[in-house]
Amino acid sequence: MLTWLTRDSLTFPPLEKALHDPNGLLAAGGDLSPERLVQAYRHGCFPWYSDGQPILWWSPDPRTVLFPGELHVSRSLAKLLRQGRYQVSFDRDFAAVIDACAAPRDYADGTWITQTMRDAYCELHRRGFAHSVEVRQDGELVGGLYGLAMGQLFFGESMFSRADNASKVGFVTLVEHLREAGFVLIDCQMPTNHLHSLGARAISRAEFAGYLAGHLDQPNSASWVC
Incomplete structure (x- = not known):
């Protein structure tokens, strides 16, 4: 049975109670307050829903992750990185990145990044939890991604690309930055x-x-001034 959250409690049900169909649906309801969102990621779930739906919280099994030491950079991507065609920065324009991630895409109808979702993650950015990666070409924003950093874990949320492999360049740059800062996943x-x-x-x-359990409260040395 699906758990419905109230605005009075930040407690999520155990991850084992997530549904098998649809895979990982754990709970519904609640709100997108900064406190609830931080608790959600610490608990192992994240919000994903569309306009007109209640807030839905997910914890899929299996979970897709990337270990920094397992990053694969193809020869063509490595060549592109060496060329320096794109310029990458962190936390220079979080709002622009999330707006670009929310923009319509040729392969999808609508967006799950609602205005309420946008405002909530912008607030997490102001509080130091959410971070953005900007990829520019000749000063124009052509790619990027955003997510949350907690302890030695980074929780990726969304990425976009308006130029060939721009989002991959941003992602590779981020992964290398996180690896050097002691992130494990x-x-x-x-x-x-x-x-x-x-x-x-x-x-x-x-x-x-x-x-x-093992890495949320461990220190990292990441600097987001870039």
Whole structure:
């Protein structure tokens, strides 16, 4: 039975109670307050829903993750990185990145990044939890991604690209930055060919929960001034 959350409690049900069909649906309701969102990621779930739906909270099994040491950079991508065609920065324009991620795409109808979702993650950015990666070409924003950093874990949320491989350049730059800062895992949530090509793979929900328990409260040396 699906758990319905109230606005009075930040407690989520155990991950083991997530539905098998649809895979990983854990709870519905509640709100997108900064406190609830932080608790959700710490618990191992994330919000994903469309306009007109209640807030839905997910913890899929298996979970798609990338270990920084397993990052795969193809020869063509490595060549592109050496060329310096794109310029990458962190936290220069979080709002522009999330707006670009929410923009319509040729392969999808609508967006799950509602205005309420946008406002909530912008607030997390102001509080130091959410971070953005901007990829520019000749000063124009052509790619990027955003997510949350907690302890030695990074929780990726969404990415976009308006130029060839721009999002991959941003992602590779981020992964290398996180590896140097002591991060042990990047949560990619759901599988895509794009992520698998970069080295992402599936682990069980139980294994993912183990990383949460072991690394959420460990220090990192990441600097987001770039």
